[in-house]
Amino acid sequence: MKHKEIRKKLLRYLDAELSQEERAEIRLHLERCEQCRKDIKLLSGAWNLSQPIRRVQPSPLLWNKISLQLEGKAQKGRLVHKVELFVRQTARPALTAAVVVLGLFIGIKLGNRVMMTELSSRQTVISLQSQSEFGLENFRALSPGSLGGELAALMEYENE
Amino acid sequence: MKESELIEKIKGDDGTALRTFYEIYKDMVYNVCYRMLNNRQDAEDATQDVFVKAIRSVHRFRGNAKLSTWLYRIAVNTGLNYTRRKKIVAWLSLDFLVGKDEYFPDNAQAGPDLELEKNESEALVQQAIQSLPPRQRTAVILQRYEELSYKEIAEVMKTSLSAVESLLHHAKDNLTEKLTALLK
The missing domain is CATH 1.10.1740.10 (RNA polymerase sigma factor, region 2, helix turn helix motif)
Known part of the structure; x- marks a missing residue:
């Protein structure tokens, strides 16, 4: 067996759940491998210390709850408890998540609207600027009847 | 009766x-x-x-x-x-x-050193057991804490004796790895 395989079997070795041959092989490996010796010491400590001698006891009132539920009287109480549990554990986080998502949605929408307004006002400024820079002023000097002159007259007509 | x-x-x-x-x-x-x-x-x-x-x-x-x-x-x-x-x-x-540690037993109490050490060991073993796949976890709990035989575990889990053997075999190997990592 390789080191890795042996390491995996240490707990079963401690619980004496391996065959004679496997146990002998692991014993031999432990004599040579310091790492596995350290690991088995740690494992054995935790595994044996936590031997489950201690049994836990239910609350003395548990039978009352059970008999009430069996009689159907606890249905209301249990329902209230379930609703409370649902609100505390499911509805509240879900509501928080919904508020966050809604906030994000409103934020994105508002952001888009502000950006669109800004863009359209910028476009208007640019269009006015470009008109003044490249538009009528440059065509005004052209003689009427020429192509440039006709275009300038047309733009002036459209602006009016 | x-x-x-x-x-x-x-x-x-x-x-x-x-x-x-x-x-x-x-x-x-x-x-x-x-x-x-x-x-x-x-x-x-x-x-x-x-x-x-x-x-x-x-x-x-x-x-x-x-x-x-x-x-x-x-x-x-x-x-x-x-x-x-x-x-x-x-x-x-x-x-x-928030990284809530759901595995720490809620009845661990500070006490004398050995008791504290026992609680810590129990917490680590519990943590390792809780992280096993459901069927492996069930088999380990029934064997370790309820001290049921393989045959009884097989009856409770409605499975064969060899399946229980295999479940416990894999569970223990997984536990060795998990516990070794937790103990370091």
Whole structure:
């Protein structure tokens, strides 16, 4: 067996759940491998210390709850408890998540609207600027009847 | 009172028999639920469910298995359902974001050194057991804490003896790896 395989079997070795041959092989490996010796010491400590001698006891009132539920009287109480549990554990986080998502949605929408307004006002400024820079002023000097002159007259007509 | 007699009386809704049934099996059921859920309150809720389910469906108990085996089966299934529900609730509650340690036993108390060390060891072993896949976890709990034989585990889990052997084999190998990592 390789080191890795042996390491995996240490707990079963401690619980004496391996065959004679496997146990002998692991014993031999432990004599040579310091790492596995350290690991088995740690494992054995935790595994044996936590031997489950201690049994836990239910609350003395548990039978009352059970008999009430069996009689159907606890249905209301249990329902209230379930609703409370649902609100505390499911509805509240879900509501928080919904508020966050809604906030994000409103934020994105508002952001888009502000950006669109800004863009359209910028476009208007640019269009006015470009008109003044490249538009009528440059065509005004052209003689009427020429192509440039006709275009300038047309733009002036459209602006009016 | 004989087991068959007790069952008949439970079927007849005899109040004293119901109480006797509860008194006999309450520790067994509660401990299985506690080991599966690692939390006293959840274990108590699950125990309540187990007894209510058992009493309400006792007419379906045919006596093929021992009453304790049948109850173990209900307890294990209820425990597994609660675990699944807890996982969903934890996910919805976003507990994983705050790194809540759900495995630390809630009854660990500071005491003398050995007691403290025992509690720490128990917490680590519990943490490692809780991280096993459900069927492996169930087999380990039934073997380690309830001291059931392979045959009894097979009956509770409705599986074959060789399947139990294989489950425990893999569970122990996984536990070795997990515990070694936790202990370092």
